[in-house]
Amino acid sequence: MTDQKPSVLFVCVHNAGRSQMAAGFLRHLAAGRIEVRSAGSMPADKINPIAVAAMKEMGIDITAERPKVLSTEAVQASDVVITMGCGDACPFFPGKRYEDWKLDDPAGQGIEAVRPIRDEIRSRVETLIAELLEP
Template identity: 75%
Template sequence: MQQEQPIVPSVLFVCVHNAGRSQMAAAYLEDLGAGAIEVRSAGSAPADELNPMVIAAMDEDGIDITTATPKVLTPEAVRVSDVVITMGCGDACPIYPGKRYEDWALDDPAGQSLDAVRRIRDDIKYRVTQLIAEITSEPKATT
């Protein structure tokens, strides 16, 4: 008898520039989710590079995101994700039936001080922790 592979849920974080909020959320989900959740991030109008204050704030919490790069949001990324978390990208995110959509109202770290970015980071970490608890406790679909 062949053993079934576990179904791994996937989450897509979307913000405008994919240089701050969505990158922090993706990094926390990668770290705290310990491989139990597939993680993506993208932006509706990606920046050329990550916000340096975001890199510094995440480094303070022991997470190195220096190799992350902003990516463009594609319909395919949304289609293959189970949960789509938007962070101020408005109507730029395509809507597909059967997906879980959430909008997290978070300040944009662009142009903010390190102290302000720390507050945004801590809010994101809390929300990601809650998301992990919800996703990993949801009953799995059976066939």
């Protein structure tokens, strides 16, 4: 039995909205019990400010996060790889758990449109935490 933390990688194209919100929730809700990564195949210059605002409403600050480029190493180092409805070309490694969360893209949307996406992400992250940390 290993006491190594499970690790999760969230991937979307720009790593500026959905994947950053998911990583923010997982960091916050898992409180250090799960290793969290996020990346994008074509990272944006900065995080979507509406995603930042939507997370702030939940008391989670993701302003310091920066979009990162997806690397093979990040995939290899993760137990669970979650892509976010963006048809991303993600390196595939046997033995990893892959999930695709079909979520609307918050890019260019107002806060009213981003809140339901954020809430759906939170719900899925809560389910993921329960699955990964089950005794």
